[in-house]
Amino acid sequence: xxxxxxxxxxxFIRSKQGLDHKHAGSLHAADATMAIExxxxxxxxxxxxxxxxxxESKYIHASNPDEAASLYDPxxxxxxxxxxxxxxxxELKHM
Amino acid sequence: xxxxxxxxxxxxxxxxxxRIEPKDWMPEAxxxxxxxxxxxxxxxxxxxxxxxxxxxxxxxxxxxxxxxxAKVQDEAGHGLYLYSAAETLGTSRDEMIGQLHSGKAKYSxxxxxxxxxxxxxxxxxxxxxxxxxMNQVPLCRASxxxxxxxxxxxxxxxxxxxxxxxxILLVLSRGSEAQRRMCQDAIDRWWWPSVMMFGPNDxxxxxxxxxxxxKIKRFSNDELxxxxxxxxxxxxxxxxxxxxxxQLKWNEERQHYDFGPIDWSEFYNVINGNGPCNKERxxxxxxxxxDGAWVREAALAHHKKAGEKKRRxxx
Numbered sequence: 001x002x003x004x005x006x007x008x009x010x011x012f013i014r015s016k017q018g019l020d021h022k023h024a025g026s027l028h029a030a031d032a033t034m035a036i037e038x039x040x041x042x043x044x045x046x047x048x049x050x051x052x053x054x055x056e057s058k059y060i061h062a063s064n065p066d067e068a069a070s071l072y073d074p075x076x077x078x079x080x081x082x083x084x085x086x087x088x089x090x091e092l093k094h095m
Numbered sequence: 096x097x098x099x100x101x102x103x104x105x106x107x108x109x110x111x112x113x114r115i116e117p118k119d120w121m122p123e124a125x126x127x128x129x130x131x132x133x134x135x136x137x138x139x140x141x142x143x144x145x146x147x148x149x150x151x152x153x154x155x156x157x158x159x160x161x162x163x164x165a166k167v168q169d170e171a172g173h174g175l176y177l178y179s180a181a182e183t184l185g186t187s188r189d190e191m192i193g194q195l196h197s198g199k200a201k202y203s204x205x206x207x208x209x210x211x212x213x214x215x216x217x218x219x220x221x222x223x224x225x226x227x228x229m230n231q232v233p234l235c236r237a238s239x240x241x242x243x244x245x246x247x248x249x250x251x252x253x254x255x256x257x258x259x260x261x262x263i264l265l266v267l268s269r270g271s272e273a274q275r276r277m278c279q280d281a282i283d284r285w286w287w288p289s290v291m292m293f294g295p296n297d298x299x300x301x302x303x304x305x306x307x308x309x310k311i312k313r314f315s316n317d318e319l320x321x322x323x324x325x326x327x328x329x330x331x332x333x334x335x336x337x338x339x340x341x342q343l344k345w346n347e348e349r350q351h352y353d354f355g356p357i358d359w360s361e362f363y364n365v366i367n368g369n370g371p372c373n374k375e376r377x378x379x380x381x382x383x384x385x386d387g388a389w390v391r392e393a394a395l396a397h398h399k400k401a402g403e404k405k406r407r408x409x410x
Contacts, residue, residue: 004391004392004395005187005188005189006391006394006395008182025176025179025244025245025248026179026182027175027179028188030391030394030395030397030398031394031397031398031401034394041168041172042172042175042176043172045165045168045169045172045252046252062118064118065116065118065119065120066120
């Protein structure tokens with residue numbers, strides 16, 4: 001019988017309470033329970049995490065790198081969004 | 096965008112040390128080179144479990160046994176990080192494993208040597224993992240993002256592997272006469288194969304220049320080999336042992352150790368399938384995969400059935 005490959009999952013790990021989950025890598029598993037168990041064995045053998053998220057890779061939608069220029073460029077010319085844009089007297093405290 | 100433009104953007108990124116990510120345009124040859132190199136590396140981790148697994152049941156103490164199990168488990172993990180990195184390039188896990196099992200894909204030749212005594216666990220940790228680390232540290236800066244990230248993880252874990260190996264040899268080197276002999280014998284057997292782990296000499300390594308331009312590789316085979324020999328030649332003194340090379344000698348002018356000629360005929364002989372354990376290693380992998388087939392099928396069937404039950408409940 002031909003082997004059917006288990007689906008691919010992306011793994012996100014919270015390294016400690018108070019921090020965001022961060023992408024750690026991916027793995028194959030038959031279902032979500034197994035994906036979490038495998039993620040524990042593969043990605044947290046040395047206390048790298050306190051919480052694991054897994055999501056089947058096919059559900060991740062990503063922006064297209066070819067469109068990065070048009071997608072992010074408009075942010076570049078809005079320097080007035082940054083606090084350093086505003087020139088204020090040095091005597092001004094607590095701001 | 097024309098192909099020429101895409102290629103220029105790609106090369107500019109590489110030149111500026113901006114990492115290439117899975118969805119970025121890349122030359123087909125770059126993709127192929129990476130798939131070959133990363134999958135070969137993954138296979139090496141997986142096959143590399145076998146020589147050490149040989150000693151898990153016979154480790155001399157409970158501490159050594161626990162350490163060895165942890166190390167072998169790390170190697171399985173390293174294989175998985177790397178397979179995942181290769182999969183981002185468009186190949187599949189099944190395809191890679193198929194290539195390993197058919198003999199089309201290679202793995203590091205070093206794992207085709209047998210582990211005859213307990214001291215081999217020490218020599219593998221010190222020399223084989225030491226050579227691997229020397230190779231792998233520069234790969235943490237490889238131009239392909241997922242590969243570089245996997246390597247960072249691997250290098251962090253690999254350091255314990257080398258230290259525990261040296262410690263095994265250190266204990267033996269301070270032991271009885273028989274233990275000291277066993278220690279020296281393991282070093283004698285593992286030294287040259289480890290030196291060969293860096294691959295052929297630069298002038299016989301046709302793909303190196305391209306890999307360096309793409310920043311997959313940062314240093315040449317011979318540069319890394321020299322660095323490795325310099326380090327080991329000093330470390331071996333702490334063991335009171337010797338490396339099996341009569342021509343090993345510090346060269347004041349070069350500020351490096353000179354070393355004797357490498358027997359490349361042995362290297363190619365082992366690569367071409369005629370090492371002491373090639374057949375055994377591959378057979379063990381294939382058997383493990385085939386024996387596990389029912390588990391993979393059962394897990395999928397269970398998932399499917401559980402899904403159906405859930406749907407019926409909601410219907």
